[in-house]
Amino acid sequence: MKLVFKNVTIVNAYGRExxxxxxxxxxxxxPFDEEDARVINGEGKFLIPGVIDPHVHFRExxxxxxxxxxxxxxxxxxxxxxxVLDMPNNSPAITTAELLExxxxxxxxxxxxxxGFHFGAxxxxxxxxxxxxxxxxxxxYMGSSTGDLLVSDSKKWVDIFKTAKEVDVxxxxxxxxxxxxxxxxxxxxxxxxxxxxTEIRDCECAKIALSSAIxxxxxxxxxxxxxxxxxxxxxxxxxxNLDSRLSCEATPHHLFFSEEDMVDSFLKMNPPLRSAxxxxxxxxxxxxxxVNCLATDHAPHTxxxxxxxxxxxxxxxxxxxxxxxxMLNEVKQNMLGFEQLVGLLSAEAARIFGLKGKGExxxxxxxxxxxxxxxxxxxxxxxxxxxxxxxSPYEGYLLKGWPVITVVNGEIVVEQGKVxxxxxxREVD
Ligand code: DOR
Ligand code: ZN
Numbered sequence: 001m002k003l004v005f006k007n008v009t010i011v012n013a014y015g016r017e018x019x020x021x022x023x024x025x026x027x028x029x030x031p032f033d034e035e036d037a038r039v040i041n042g043e044g045k046f047l048i049p050g051v052i053d054p055h056v057h058f059r060e061x062x063x064x065x066x067x068x069x070x071x072x073x074x075x076x077x078x079x080x081x082x083x084v085l086d087m088p089n090n091s092p093a094i095t096t097a098e099l100l101e102x103x104x105x106x107x108x109x110x111x112x113x114x115x116g117f118h119f120g121a122x123x124x125x126x127x128x129x130x131x132x133x134x135x136x137x138x139x140x141y142m143g144s145s146t147g148d149l150l151v152s153d154s155k156k157w158v159d160i161f162k163t164a165k166e167v168d169v170x171x172x173x174x175x176x177x178x179x180x181x182x183x184x185x186x187x188x189x190x191x192x193x194x195x196x197x198t199e200i201r202d203c204e205c206a207k208i209a210l211s212s213a214i215x216x217x218x219x220x221x222x223x224x225x226x227x228x229x230x231x232x233x234x235x236x237x238x239x240x241n242l243d244s245r246l247s248c249e250a251t252p253h254h255l256f257f258s259e260e261d262m263v264d265s266f267l268k269m270n271p272p273l274r275s276a277x278x279x280x281x282x283x284x285x286x287x288x289x290x291v292n293c294l295a296t297d298h299a300p301h302t303x304x305x306x307x308x309x310x311x312x313x314x315x316x317x318x319x320x321x322x323x324x325x326x327m328l329n330e331v332k333q334n335m336l337g338f339e340q341l342v343g344l345l346s347a348e349a350a351r352i353f354g355l356k357g358k359g360e361x362x363x364x365x366x367x368x369x370x371x372x373x374x375x376x377x378x379x380x381x382x383x384x385x386x387x388x389x390x391x392s393p394y395e396g397y398l399l400k401g402w403p404v405i406t407v408v409n410g411e412i413v414v415e416q417g418k419v420x421x422x423x424x425x426r427e428v429d
Contacts, residue, residue, distance in 0.1 A: 001411060004034050005371065008042025010361045012049065013343035021047055023367040026409040026424075030363050040405065042371065048342050049361050050082025050113075050368030050408065051324050052349035054136075055172075055227055055249060055295035057146075057316065058084070060106055062091025064388075067300040071388040072320065073112040073425055075298075077413045078386050079321035080403035082113050082368035083349075083358060083428060084298075085136050088120035089147030095120045097131035104427070111425030112413050114368065116353070118172060120149045123156030126163040134427065136353045137225065138164040142209040143176030143201075145270040146299065146316055152178035157216045165222035170247070170352060172225045175209035175234070176201055176271055194310045198259045198272040203231035206271055210234050214241050221245070225352055228297050230254045230271045232281035238290055247352045249295040250282055252326050253317050253393060265313030266306045267393060269299065272315075286344065287336060293348040294327065296320045300389035318387045322380060322394045324370070328401025332374055356429045371405035378402055384417075 003023040009016055021042075022029050058072035076084055088094035094103055100117060107115065116136040119129060129138055140160060141149045151160065164171045184200040191199075210226060214237060217224040226248035229235065238248050257267055258276045267273060274282075285291045299316025306313055327345065330336045350359025357366035377400045385392050406414040411422040 002032070002037035003407070003410070003412070004037045004039045005042040005047050006039055008045055008047045008371070010047045011338050011342050012360055012362075013339055013347035015339060021361065021369070023369070023407065023410050026367055028361060028363055028365050028367050040371070045404070046338070046372040046374060047361060048370050048372060049346040049359055050370055050406070051080050051345045052083040052355065052358060053081045053296050053298065053320055053323065054085040054293065054349045054353055055087065056084045056298040056320055057087045057089065057300070059300065060090065061103060066302055067388045069107045069110045070112070071386065072298070072300075073115070074419060075321040075386040077112040077406050077408065078417065078419070080324040080370040080372070080406055081320055082370070082406065082408045083115065083355065084113060084320065085116045085118055085353060088118050088139055089141070089145070089149050091147070093120045093147055093149050095122050095125050095149075096128045097133070100132050100135070109423065112419070112423060113408050113425045114428050115425060116355070116428045121151055121160045122149070123151040123153060123160065126159055129160075129163045130167060135167070135169055136428070137170045137172040139172045139174070141174045142213065143174060143178045143181050143205065143270070145174060146314055150178065154212060157212070158220060161216050161220040161222045165220055170223035170225040171217075172227055173209070173213045174227050174270075175213055176205045177208040180205045180208060192310055194262045194264055194268065195259060197268055197310060198262070198274065201270060201272050203233050203274065203278065206231045207233040207237065210237050214246070217246065225249070227295070228254065228271055229282065229285070229291060230274050230278060232278050235281050235285045235290055247292040247348070249293050250286055250291045251295060251297045252319050252323050253297075254282055255279065255286065256326065257393065265308060265310050266391070267317065268310065268313055268315050269297070269317050270315045291344070292352060294323060294344050295349075296323050298387070300387050302389055303391050306391070317393050318389050318391070319393070321386055322392060325399045325402050326394065326397070328372060328374065329399040332401045358428070367407055367410040369407040370403045372401065373404045374401045376400070376402040376404065
């Protein structure tokens with residue numbers, strides 16, 4: 001299929017210009033004769049590189065009641081996300097080359113958007129990390145969370161980091177200190193209110209874990225990516241250790257909610273919501289460039305599960321379908337530059353995880369594109385949620401700036417909210 005976006009304002013991380021964009025096959029190409037192409041009027045609209053979400057949990061295999069690759073990737077596509085990197089905390093967790101191949105076979109041909117896989121470290125599976133084909137990151141849960149992946153024994157970290165360096169992928173850390181979590185769980189065991197979650201997994205947990213991860217990285221010299229930054233202390237640690245091989249992400253939930261918003265288990269997640277002051281610091285780190293990229297940590301659980309009491313409810317919130325509109329609304333309100341947003345949502349993730357052909361609109365790059373209408377205003381409602389979990393923490397948000405067309409590998413997958421037949425998603429190189 002051939003496409004032409006006429007007179008559209010393209011926005012890259014480094015600048016914008018008004019021009020025509022030509023798509024043929026799965027690539028952005030040089031101008032061709034428009035006669036045999038679908039021509040889309042882009043006047044007054046913006047074309048951005050497809051959003052890359054480097055941190056999602058699409059729950060396959062093992063928890064497809066919460067989400068599966070079809071529903072998760074559909075939610076992504078509707079939200080302008082054209083590439084996701086999926087986490088390994090499945091059942092079973094993806095910790096062997098064989099399990100990775102099984103997951104690969106399971107997902108193939110069932111994704112609306114492009115995808116890649118992170119691999120789970122156990123502390124004893126470094127040979128499997130070496131054997132695993134095409135992984136995008138090695139996930140280390142320094143503290144426990146959903147699933148059974150955990151490497152709390154600090155002696156194991158050096159070898160994991162060395163192995164990741166050898167296979168040349170970033171270590172992605174969930175930086176919460178397990179020992180402190182455990183001892184505080186005991187200390188606060190009488191409490192059942194939602195707020196106790198933030199107190200148990202406090203910023204000290206994050207700080208201890210992140211300091212040790214950074215120390216190990218310094219020794220080994222590998223690439224380290226810090227998942228879901230949430231505390232001012234973490235921002236400071238990153239600022240004090242700036243290095244092109246150290247990167248970090250922030251989630252929308254840590255940017256739009258603080259602990260004060262936590263009235264029930266729906267906003268329970270790991271790491272938890274923080275103080276309003278931490279939230280402000282995180283926004284500053286996003287605007288000031290300390291945070292490299294945004295990632296949703298899309299972690300769907302059902303309404304029934306999230307309706308349970310604090311102790312019973314699983315941690316995690318969905319986010320993949322509303323990341324882009326939430327952030328476009330910030331651009332619309334002049335809280336963030338549009339070019340800067342493209343860096344945060346696409347260009348940086350492509351650089352950090354080495355995703356070839358992604359993150360930029362120019363000839364020769366993959367045709368993963370999102371047409372954006374900055375005048376479109378819409379309220380998020382539960383009805384519009386495409387994720388199988390069927391709810392969103394952002395219900396009721398009135399946002400200006402929405403994706404109107406999503407193109408994956410040169411094919412329109414969503415147009416004005418309507419999902420097409422195309423299923424062009426494939427594994428990223
Ligand atoms: O809140 C979370 N949910 N944090 C995690 O680390 C895992 C995730 C999930 O998979 O549910
Ligand atoms: Zn996660």
